[in-house]
Amino acid sequence: MNKFYGRDFLKEEDFTADDLKTLLNLAAHLKRQRQAHTETPHLLGKNIVLIFEKDSTRTRCAFEVAGHEQGAHVTYLGSSGSQIGKKESIADTARVLTRFFDGIEYRGFEQTRVETLAEYATVPVWNGLTNEWHPTQLLADMMTIQEHAHAPLSTQKLAYIGDARYNMGNSLMIGSAMLGLDFRSIAPKDLWTSDAVYEKAQALAKESHARITRTDNIEEGVKDCDFLYTDVWVSMGESDDVWKERIDLLRPYAVTEEVFQMTGKAESKLLHCLPSFHDRKTTIGQAIYERFGLPYMEVADDVFESKRNVVFDEAENRLHTIKAVMVATLSPTLPC
Numbered sequence: 001m002n003k004f005y006g007r008d009f010l011k012e013e014d015f016t017a018d019d020l021k022t023l024l025n026l027a028a029h030l031k032r033q034r035q036a037h038t039e040t041p042h043l044l045g046k047n048i049v050l051i052f053e054k055d056s057t058r059t060r061c062a063f064e065v066a067g068h069e070q071g072a073h074v075t076y077l078g079s080s081g082s083q084i085g086k087k088e089s090i091a092d093t094a095r096v097l098t099r100f101f102d103g104i105e106y107r108g109f110e111q112t113r114v115e116t117l118a119e120y121a122t123v124p125v126w127n128g129l130t131n132e133w134h135p136t137q138l139l140a141d142m143m144t145i146q147e148h149a150h151a152p153l154s155t156q157k158l159a160y161i162g163d164a165r166y167n168m169g170n171s172l173m174i175g176s177a178m179l180g181l182d183f184r185s186i187a188p189k190d191l192w193t194s195d196a197v198y199e200k201a202q203a204l205a206k207e208s209h210a211r212i213t214r215t216d217n218i219e220e221g222v223k224d225c226d227f228l229y230t231d232v233w234v235s236m237g238e239s240d241d242v243w244k245e246r247i248d249l250l251r252p253y254a255v256t257e258e259v260f261q262m263t264g265k266a267e268s269k270l271l272h273c274l275p276s277f278h279d280r281k282t283t284i285g286q287a288i289y290e291r292f293g294l295p296y297m298e299v300a301d302d303v304f305e306s307k308r309n310v311v312f313d314e315a316e317n318r319l320h321t322i323k324a325v326m327v328a329t330l331s332p333t334l335p336c
């Protein structure tokens with residue numbers, strides 16, 4: 001039996017650093033097979049349910065396409081149309097879905113909700129994003145860094161710039177600490193990653209020889225970085241009332257070409273989990289422009305449209321890494 005079989009993936013630390021590397025290798029193997037049209041289906045006859053209490057493009061499509069390509073049947077439950085939360089508790093939902101399905105994906109609000117789901121379900125539960133963690137995104141991010149760096153992850157310098165207290169700020173800090181990167185979290189102090197996550201990362205870094213830094217100084221933070229990562233300034237589930245305060249705090253932290261120049265690395269690349277406000281071509285982007293005069297938020301459009309951008313490779317890698325997680329946890333033997 002492979003060591004991932006039957007396990008949940010609720011946050012990065014559910015697995016060891018070696019486990020994360022194994023999943024990245026499996027994702028690369030599955031990606032090569034898909035490109036060569038030689039993919040072997042490991043999930044024939046499996047039924048998978050996807051619970052999305054928040055919206056999604058990439059995560060939903062990655063789970064659906066990965067499931068279909070591996071031979072599974074996929075059922076989608078959105079934020080309305082099921083009994084979840086309104087008439088049926090998470091615990092009861094978990095016990096019902098366990099009788100129908102071989103695996104459960106959950107995207108929603110507090111991490112405690114996905115933990116309760118996993119406690120009551122007897123099949124693997126995968127976290128497709130909570131307020132606190134986004135572990136399947138972290139895998140895709142690390143896969144993309146590996147592909148573009150052509151070097152071990154432990155040689156790479158990565159900076160995250162923006163709202164560092166939320167899911168991506170947390171997952172990137174812990175993931176980097178486990179995998180040995182030089183990681184800089186750059187944010188105004190009010191939006192720093194919590195002390196608890198930072199201290200956990202420092203403890204993990206002792207094993208991996210990672211370097212983990214929190215700073216509010218952009219120039220110091222990005223110096224020598226190979227990758228700059230940013231995310232939206234207001235996340236799903238947050239109140240619209242926070243826009244003004246968040247824009248006031250983060251306006252100086254937008255990722256522009258000037259910030260890339262501060263890395264001192266001509267080839268440094270842009271990462272972003274997406275979706276991104278880099279122009280006014282969305283209803284929210286246009287509304288923010290009308291209210292605050294910002295033509296972009298977390299990343300400037302000229303950077304987004306430049307050769308620095310590897311975010312669409314990163315988006316594609318959601319498919320391969322999510323496929324790896326499902327195959328590893330649902331298939332008794334690992335394909336490689």
Ligand code: CP
Pocket residue numbers: 055056057058059060129137273274275
């Ligand atoms: N990056 C990410 O999770 O995208 P979606 O919200 O579209 O799933």
Ligand code: NVA
Pocket residue numbers: 129166167168231232234235236273274275
């Ligand atoms: N921080 C963002 C990530 C989206 C993938 C959010 O939670 O909305």
